[in-house]
Amino acid sequence: MDSKNTLLITGATGQLGAFLLAELLGWGQSPAYSGTILCAKRPTSSFEQLDRVVEFYEQPRKAYQQPLVHFIDLDLGYGAGSAEWISAYCDQHAIAPVYSVIHTAAVIDINQKAPGGNQNERVTAEVLHLAEALDVAHFTHISSIAVMGGNAPLSQVELLEPQDFQATKKKVGLGSYAKSKIYSELQVWRAQQEGLSTTVVRPGVILGIGPLYRAPQELWKRLWKGTLPFATDGCSGVVDVRDVAAIVYAAHQSKIEGPIVAVAEHPSFYELLQWMQNGLGKKRKLLYLQMKPWLNRMRSVSFLSSLPWIGKYFTAQMRIMLFSKTQYNGQSGADLLEGGYRNLQQSAQELGKFMRRIAEH
Numbered sequence: 001m002d003s004k005n006t007l008l009i010t011g012a013t014g015q016l017g018a019f020l021l022a023e024l025l026g027w028g029q030s031p032a033y034s035g036t037i038l039c040a041k042r043p044t045s046s047f048e049q050l051d052r053v054v055e056f057y058e059q060p061r062k063a064y065q066q067p068l069v070h071f072i073d074l075d076l077g078y079g080a081g082s083a084e085w086i087s088a089y090c091d092q093h094a095i096a097p098v099y100s101v102i103h104t105a106a107v108i109d110i111n112q113k114a115p116g117g118n119q120n121e122r123v124t125a126e127v128l129h130l131a132e133a134l135d136v137a138h139f140t141h142i143s144s145i146a147v148m149g150g151n152a153p154l155s156q157v158e159l160l161e162p163q164d165f166q167a168t169k170k171k172v173g174l175g176s177y178a179k180s181k182i183y184s185e186l187q188v189w190r191a192q193q194e195g196l197s198t199t200v201v202r203p204g205v206i207l208g209i210g211p212l213y214r215a216p217q218e219l220w221k222r223l224w225k226g227t228l229p230f231a232t233d234g235c236s237g238v239v240d241v242r243d244v245a246a247i248v249y250a251a252h253q254s255k256i257e258g259p260i261v262a263v264a265e266h267p268s269f270y271e272l273l274q275w276m277q278n279g280l281g282k283k284r285k286l287l288y289l290q291m292k293p294w295l296n297r298m299r300s301v302s303f304l305s306s307l308p309w310i311g312k313y314f315t316a317q318m319r320i321m322l323f324s325k326t327q328y329n330g331q332s333g334a335d336l337l338e339g340g341y342r343n344l345q346q347s348a349q350e351l352g353k354f355m356r357r358i359a360e361h
Contacts, residue, residue, distance in 0.1 A: 004035060004096040004099075005034075005035040005096065005099035005100065006035055006036045006037075006038060006090065006095055006096045006097060006098045006099050007024070007033060007035060007036070007037050007038065007098070007099065007100055007101075007102065008038045008040060008086070008098045008100070008101045008102075008134075008136075009021070009024075009037065009038070009039055009040065009101070009102045009103075009104060010040045010074075010076060010101075010102070010103050010104055010105035010127060011040075011103070011104035011105030011106065011142075012039035012040070012041060012050070012071070012104070013039075013041050013045040013046065013047060013049055013050060014049060014104065014105065014106075014216075015049060015206065015208045015209075015210045015214065015216040015217075015241060016104050016142065016203070016206060016208070016241060016244060016245065016248075017039075017104040017105065018049045018050045018052075018053040018210075019053055019208065019241045019242060019244070019245040020102065020104060020245045020248055020249065021037070021039065021050070021053075021064060021069070022053050022054075022057055022064075022245065023242075023245040023246055023248075023249045024037055024249060025063075025064065025066070025069075027057045027059060028242055028245060028246050028249075029246045029337070029338050030246055030249045030250065033068075033249075035068070035096065035099070036068050036069075036070065036095045036096065037068060037069045037070070038070050038072055038086070038089075038095075038098065039069065039070065039071045039072065040072055040074035040076065040105070041071055041072070041073060041074070042073065042075075043073045046211075048210075048211050049210045049211060049214065050064050052209060052210050052211065052358065053209075053210075056209055056354055070089075070093070070095070072086075072089065074086075076105060076123050076126055076127055076130075077119075077122065077123060077126050078126065078130075079125070079126030079127070079129035079130050079133075080126075080129040080130055080132070080133035082130055083130055083133035083134050086098060086130075086134065087134070097134070098134045098136055099136060099137050099138075100136050100137055100138040100139065100140070100252065101127065101130075101131045101134075101136050101138075101139045101140070102139075102140045102142075102248065102252055103124065103127050103139070103140065103141050103142060104142045104248075105123065105127075106120050106123075106142065106181075107119055107120055107123075107177075107180070108177060108215045108216065118176040118177055118179070118180035119180070120177075120180035120181060120183075120184050121180050121183035121184045121187065124141065124184035124187050124188065125184075125187045128187055128188065128191045128196070131191075131196065132191070132196060136196075137197060138197045138198070138199070138252065138255050139188070139191065139196055139197065139198045139199070140198070140199040140200075140201065140248060140251065140252040141184070141185070141188045141198065141199070141200050141201070142201055142203065142248065143181055143184065143185050143188075143200050143201065143202045143203075143259070144177075144178070144181045144202055144203060145160075145202050145203070145204045145236070145237050145261065145263065145328050146174075146177060146178035146181050146182075147165055147166060147167075147178070147181050147182045147185050147202065148160045148164045148165060148166065148202065148261075148328065149164060149165070149166025150164075150166075150324070150326040152325075152326070154234075154291065154295060154319070154320065154323050154324055154325065155291060155325070156325060157325040157326075157327060158325065158326050158327065159327045159328070159329060160326060160327070160328050160329065161329050162202070162258070162259045162260065162261045162329065162332050163259075165182075165185070165259075166182065167182060167185075167186055174317060175317045185200060185259075188200055192257070197255055198257065198258075199251050199252055199255065199256050199257060199258050199260070200257075200258040200259040200260070201244070201247060201248050201251055201258060201259070201260045201262060201333075202258075202259055202260065202261050202262065203239055203244045203262040203263075204236060204237030204238050204239045204261075204262060204263040204264075204328060204330070205236050205237065205238045205239070206238075206239060206240075206241050206244055207238055207239065207240055207241060207276075207344065207347055207348060207351060208240075208241030208242075208351065209241075209351050209354050209355055209358070211358070212224070212355075212358060212359060217355070219273070219276060220276065220280070220352070220355045220359075223273065223276055223277050223280055223282060223284075224280055224282070224355070224356075224359045226282075226284055228273065228286070229286065229287055230286055230287035230288070230289050231268075231269045231270040231272075231273045231274075231286045231287070231288060231289070232268070232269050232270065232288075232289045232290070232291070232294070232322045232323055233268050233269070233270060233288070233289070233290045233291055233323070234268065234269055234291070234321070234322050234323040234324050234325065235266045235267060235268045235269065235324070235325060235326075235327070236266065236269075236321075236324065236326070237261075237263030237264075237265075237266055237327065237328040237330065238263070238264060238265055238266070238267060238272060238344055239262050239263055239264045239265075239330070239333075239341065239344075240264065240341070240342045240344065240347040240351075242342065243262065243264060243333070243337055243341050243342055244262045244333075246336070246337055246338075247260060247262045247333045247336045247337065250336040250337075251336060254336075258332075259332075260332045260333055260336070261328050261329060261330045261331075261332050261333055262330060262333035263328040263329075263330030263333065264330060264334075264341035264342065264344055265341070265344045266327045266328075267344060267345075269322070270286065270288050272344075272348070273286060274286065275344065275345050275348035275349070275352075276348045276352055277352075278348070278349060278352065279348045279349045279350070279351060279352015279353055279355070279356070280352045280353075280355060280356050280359070281352075281353075281356055289322075291323045294323075295319060295323050298318075298319050298322075299319065302315075302316070
């Protein structure tokens, strides 16, 4: 990439965004980005996730504060209205105009209906408007395997390919996060049809590190506190956050249209949680709930889904999440990694050891 190319990334203070910035700074498998990096953030954003990533990579304190890295307060909901301000900022700091955008910012929720709805679609649309107003050469969007759907019964294994996309599928059983990611991708494909060069990367469940109170670390927190008493024989696609960051950087650099699927393995939830517990140094016994008979038992009490507080655990969406056998072909992501994906059991051990240090202090 040319040293005069300025890159704008959103979500740099979140888990994936912080690891992406680390990748851009040359701490991972990729060479350091040679241009200026503008990191969009909210005025109230915490730098704690970035500090944890610095610590994880054993870099000097605040190592992300470099001359070519600028953290800018930016309202992502303002869209094209921010283009003039960004251009003026670049002129003021003798920075080349924004050449490309990587959009990692997202609201993560697992509820069937999040209060007020999930804002991912609206924010993605506005960031696309901003990119178009800045006349960027390329736009990379971080989506999710949640958009890929699947039609097989829960008892059957189904392998989904990168071209699978459920834009017109009936949305029964889908939560607000999955819907928001589907509609966000539609915004990206619309922009592509109108001439914008785009890449879409779909990560699976991301295994990473960060502050325990943040949503991406919910499983680590529950395992540490012992508030996750059971696991199921369902599975999903899982991937190390460092691999996702490297895939995003490589795909963006090569302007691959995609979609690219970042999924390393498909451990059962029981296996995954056992690996994570081992990484944390915990030995609590998890109740193992197999599809037979627990799926039908959950269906029989589905009326509880209307109750506050506990209702979200008895929805069709939750049953699909806990017992689905859907798998995802992640070869398109593996092709962009040196040596392929990390072994997830080893990742859980390494990341869990670090999360234990966080939990103990």
